[in-house]
Amino acid sequence: MLSYSREVPQGEYSIERDDEILLYGYNLYCREQADKLIDGGYTVAGIIDKKADGKERYQGIEVVGSIESCTVSEKTCVFVMLQNGILHWEIVKELYLYGIRRAVFLPMKMGFYNDNIQNEFIIQYNYMMEGAYASMSVPYLQREMFELTVRKCWKIAKQLDNEETIIWIEKDLLRTTLQEEEKYRDIPIAGFTPYMSLFSHLAGDKRDISEYIKLYGLTPFPETSREAREYVLGKRNDLYVFFEDKFCSGSMDYFVAAAPKAVWNEKGYLNLCEGQHRCVYLLTKGLSYLPVRVDSEIVDHLCRI
DSSP: OBOSOOOOOOSEEOOOTTSEEEEESOSHHHHHHHHHHHHTTOEEEEEEOTTOOSOOEETTEEEESSGGGSOBOTTEEEEEOOSOGGGHHHHHHHHHHHTOOOEEOOOOOTTOSOHHHHHHHHHHHHHHHHTOGGGOOEEOOOGGGGSOOOOOSEEEEEEOTTSEEEEEEEGGGEEOOTTSOGGGTTOBGGGOHHHHHHHHHHTTOOOOOHHHHHHHOOOSSOTTSHHHHHHHHHHHHHHHHHHHHHHTTTOOHHHHHTOOBEEEETTTEEEESSOHHHHHHHHHTTOSEEEEEEEHHHHHHHHTO
């Protein structure tokens, strides 16, 4: 229930102890955040989770199913605690349309209207996750943040010193390596079925990974044996947990720094040379753009697309 004007404030705001903080997404991160806030003398006014059944409580705080079940005011600030940062923008857009003007989230959306503001939100989100509330100075939500600009197929992430550039490339312009098994050679990375099945399986969606084991398992056991399956899943689960830790940190710094090499194909797209596991993992997290490292001259080709 709204109890204040929908007029949009300008500038930035601090997190104060008398703010009414709502945590969106009930999970481990939410519980840890609630503990930090309460221990620091801040007010957790509620927890929102779309799957709430009306029975769950944490630290005496009721978990409700929507923002409509909360009383909000000018002092309300929503901390979005969902692990998947790709979902944050859509959620905060809904909150903004409802009347919320203060939210701490990861605007991981291509076409976000201002790169500097986007980066500032990421910095503030990291402060929040660390419990460094006194350091926070968060931009107010503005209408322009939810009006995406014209979609580009690529964007520069970082210019390196060795005549290489790290770019974000649209997934449809990125293909598998030219050294791949013939069936999966030079195909769109989003169609790389064995790798997609592997990461979906590791995420809990029980997919058939027999083809991955056969083609890429590198197991000392017979490929159809239980030992081969356990061997491959053990190795790849370690990789998956590592990727999850980096992705759920709220920053894409690791994936940008570790961007795999890609080369220009005269047919008008890029082929990966390495790092297919990294790219497919990010695809399964919902990203439409992937970070790759290219020779700077490739940027000239992309400018003509």
